[in-house]
Amino acid sequence: MNKESIYILEDRGIIYINGDESFNYLQNIISNDLNKVSDNKSCFSYLLTPQGKYLFEFIIIKHKNGYFLDCPKYQIENLYKQLTLYKLRSKVEISNLSNEFVVAALSKDKFSEFNNNNDAGMTIKFREDPVILDPRCIDLGARIVINLEKLYLSAKKLNLKISNIDEYYKLSHSLGIPNSDTANFQNKIFGLETNSEELNAIDFKKGCFVGQENTARMKLKEKISRRVYPIEIIDGNINLDEIIKINNVEIGKIVNNSKFPFGLFKFKDPNFKIEKVLETDQARIIVKKPFWF
Numbered sequence: 306m307n308k309e310s311i312y313i314l315e316d317r318g319i320i321y322i323n324g325d326e327s328f329n330y331l332q333n334i335i336s337n338d339l340n341k342v343s344d345n346k347s348c349f350s351y352l353l354t355p356q357g358k359y360l361f362e363f364i365i366i367k368h369k370n371g372y373f374l375d376c377p378k379y380q381i382e383n384l385y386k387q388l389t390l391y392k393l394r395s396k397v398e399i400s401n402l403s404n405e406f407v408v409a410a411l412s413k414d415k416f417s418e419f420n421n422n423n424d425a426g427m428t429i430k431f432r433e434d435p436v437i438l439d440p441r442c443i444d445l446g447a448r449i450v451i452n453l454e455k456l457y458l459s460a461k462k463l464n465l466k467i468s469n470i471d472e473y474y475k476l477s478h479s480l481g482i483p484n485s486d487t488a489n490f491q492n493k494i495f496g497l498e499t500n501s502e503e504l505n506a507i508d509f510k511k512g513c514f515v516g517q518e519n520t521a522r523m524k525l526k527e528k529i530s531r532r533v534y535p536i537e538i539i540d541g542n543i544n545l546d547e548i549i550k551i552n553n554v555e556i557g558k559i560v561n562n563s564k565f566p567f568g569l570f571k572f573k574d575p576n577f578k579i580e581k582v583l584e585t586d587q588a589r590i591i592v593k594k595p596f597w598f
Contacts, residue, residue, distance in 0.1 A: 323371025481595020541588030
């Protein structure tokens with residue numbers, strides 16, 4: 306990621322939750338511990354199904370008397386409905402602010418100019434707007450949640466040039482972090498299979514959350530046998546849900562066939578190897594090594 310670049314993440318949206326009971330409301334349903342979130346710290350979290358499957362993901366940022374949820378824009382409408390469903394009689398307000406705020410990414414090196422604390426989730430303010438060192442992996446850089454009208458002025462003050470978003474997502478893919486194209490994960494793949502623990506999305510010490518019982522059991526009994534990994538196409542084309550094989554043995558399937566694709570692999574199978582050539586019906590691929598491997 307170029308130090309002099311800023312990337313407008315147009316595929317991200319913002320939900321704002323505030324009210325007297327906003328802390329307890331969120332703490333009871335999300336997979337991470339909201340006690341970690343303050344004016345100086347943000348976290349990454351999931352909202353799982355009761356069975357522990359992936360449903361929604363978001364970065365949680367303290368904002369005034371409530372919390373921003375920075376999430377994939379395609380999830381916004383359904384996430385809003387799900388949050389409303391869990392609201393019941395809680396004294397909270399849930400707002401979709403995607404038309405007012407945007408999310409933009411900048412490099413870790415640029416963040417370090419303002420703060421030498423490079424802990425994941427570290428949060429500072431620039432002209433009253435939160436700047437967060439990515440809580441999933443600091444090598445993915447920082448992100449700013451900012452009013453659309455202020456974005457270009459702030460970019461100018463930071464001496465940053467608006468650059469091609471593909472540079473950011475190429476880096477994200479190389480680190481093994483899916484960003485906005487996770488629709489094929491929803492209600493199909495267990496949260497732990499999407500590397501939620503490695504991406505700091507789950508706190509097993511916090512107590513109850515939606516899907517906690519099955520998630521904790523799977524971890525304790527080491528029942529996870531599949532994981533999502535980034536893949537690189539050597540030649541050919543891939544299709545969603547296409548089977549991946551090695552030596553005619555099924556080893557996984559395609560779960561994201563975007564420009565920066567991912568597969569779900571049986572990582573405990575002795576045939577599975579990082580950087581080894583695998584095949585689909587129409588392509589040859591290799592599994593890339595994620596940062597946490």
